[in-house]
Amino acid sequence: xxxxxxxxxxKISGYLIALFIFWLVYTGFSVMAPVSQTLARYGVTTAQGNxxxxxxxxxxxxxxxxxxxxxxxxxxxxxxxxxxxxxxAFKKISFGLLMLxxxxxxxxxxxxxxxxxxxxxxIQKTIVILRNYVSLVFYFTAFWNLYQGSTLLNKTIETDNxxxxxxxxxxxxxxxxxxxxxxxxxxxxxxxxxxxxPLLVRPTYFLxxxxxxxxxxxxxxxxxxxxxxxxxxxxxxxxxVPGKIYRRSFNNITYGLLTIILLGIGLQLxxxxxxxxxxxxxxxxxxxxxxIILIMAAGYLYxxxxxxxxxxxxxx
Amino acid sequence: MGSYYEQxxxxxxxxxxxxxxxxxxxxxxxxxxxxxxxxxxxxxxSLAIRIRSGLLVLTHDEVSVEEAFRRIISVGDxxxxxxxxxxVIS
Numbered sequence: 001x002x003x004x005x006x007x008x009x010x011k012i013s014g015y016l017i018a019l020f021i022f023w024l025v026y027t028g029f030s031v032m033a034p035v036s037q038t039l040a041r042y043g044v045t046t047a048q049g050n051x052x053x054x055x056x057x058x059x060x061x062x063x064x065x066x067x068x069x070x071x072x073x074x075x076x077x078x079x080x081x082x083x084x085x086x087x088x089a090f091k092k093i094s095f096g097l098l099m100l101x102x103x104x105x106x107x108x109x110x111x112x113x114x115x116x117x118x119x120x121x122x123i124q125k126t127i128v129i130l131r132n133y134v135s136l137v138f139y140f141t142a143f144w145n146l147y148q149g150s151t152l153l154n155k156t157i158e159t160d161n162x163x164x165x166x167x168x169x170x171x172x173x174x175x176x177x178x179x180x181x182x183x184x185x186x187x188x189x190x191x192x193x194x195x196x197x198p199l200l201v202r203p204t205y206f207l208x209x210x211x212x213x214x215x216x217x218x219x220x221x222x223x224x225x226x227x228x229x230x231x232x233x234x235x236x237x238x239x240x241v242p243g244k245i246y247r248r249s250f251n252n253i254t255y256g257l258l259t260i261i262l263l264g265i266g267l268q269l270x271x272x273x274x275x276x277x278x279x280x281x282x283x284x285x286x287x288x289x290x291x292i293i294l295i296m297a298a299g300y301l302y303x304x305x306x307x308x309x310x311x312x313x314x315x316x
Numbered sequence: 317m318g319s320y321y322e323q324x325x326x327x328x329x330x331x332x333x334x335x336x337x338x339x340x341x342x343x344x345x346x347x348x349x350x351x352x353x354x355x356x357x358x359x360x361x362s363l364a365i366r367i368r369s370g371l372l373v374l375t376h377d378e379v380s381v382e383e384a385f386r387r388i389i390s391v392g393d394x395x396x397x398x399x400x401x402x403x404v405i406s
Contacts, residue, residue, distance in 0.1 A: 080338075084334070084338065085334070086334055156334060157334070241333050241334065242329050242330060242333045242334075243329060243330060243331055243332045243333025243334070243335070243336065244330070244331055244377075244380060245331045245332055245333075245371065245374055245375050245377070245380065246331070246332050246333030246334065246335055246336075247333065248375070250333075309374070310335070312373070312374055313332060313335045313339060313374060314335065314338060314339075316339070316342070316370040316373055316374065
């Protein structure tokens with residue numbers, strides 16, 4: 001095997017092993033944390049609580065690995081494009097994916113801190129606010145870079161403006177619907193600022209309404225619009241890029257990115273529907289979590305597959 | 317009509333899109349040990365075979381690969397002198 005290829009392969013597996021070790025540490029801290037009052041609310045014992053954590057933590061590892069694998073594959077592919085017209089575009093897309101990967105991990109790590117102080121309202125409040133803003137920053141940075149990268153990508157080819165015009169109209173309708181649903185969900189969420197027992201049912205934001213609107217609702221609407229524009233760009237590029245073999249490989253990237261962006265938007269919307277899930281059974285919540293993890297992992301694997309196929313073209 | 321190299325890039329772009337130029341350049345530099353601008357008609361058959369092998373690694377769509385191969389070969393054929401014999405494709 002080519003020495004350079006071996007080095008690159010080693011590097012990818014090195015990162016994956018490092019992530020696995022990090023996950024072991026994360027899991028250790030997570031399992032050692034006292035069972036939260038939230039779990040106690042469902043009448044769950046410590047042993048059952050740990051079992052539930054394990055069933056969420058193991059699929060989490062899969063999605064972390066799938067996501068990191070996709071990011072590394074993208075960076076590897078980007079390394080072949082130095083100096084080419086698509087090079088800068090793929091660099092931005094890779095960075096956007098890196099931000100999405102970090103968003104899978106960092107808010108979870110922040111959350112663990114809260115689980116060690118279940119009786120401190122100040123820490124719970126700080127962690128909720130911090131986690132919300134960290135997640136928002138990661139999502140915005142990710143979608144912004146995906147949008148910029150996909151715009152640059154479209155500039156490298158001749159695109160059919162008909163699709164973009166129709167797509168933009170559809171996006172406007174989608175955003176009007178999404179805005180209405182989001183604003184409705186936020187302001188019908190009775191747990192948005194405070195709850196009867198914030199240590200048992202954590203408020204979604206711990207913020208006053210005006211701060212929720214200015215620093216959460218509006219930034220998220222902007223983020224989703226940017227995400228929608230990125231989807232349009234990527235779909236437009238996938239349709240118009242020449243090369244039937246290249247297009248087939250890029251289609252995997254398209255499906256992966258579409259799944260991840262749409263699921264990202266869906267996940268953010270779901271977190272606003274806290275009221276709905278506050279009364280749901282643990283089984284329903286876990287089922288939903290598994291389903292999201294499964295679809296997200298599939299999205300990342302599609303992405304990794306597409307990046308590998310494009311890399312193959314550059315390696316032959 | 318452009319040079320052989322340009323014509324081959326145009327054909328390969330129909331299959332490999334934006335990656336075509338880099339792909340063809342690599343085949344010429346690695347396997348023909350030449351610079352792309354130095355490509356001659358006599359190199360086209362070897363290059364077409366290299367490109368066919370490369371494409372077969374990338375896709376199972378043999379119809380498209382054979383189509384690409386024939387089109388690249390024809391670049392050499394079209395450029396031949398009227399009295400010269402067409403190259404034999406093994």
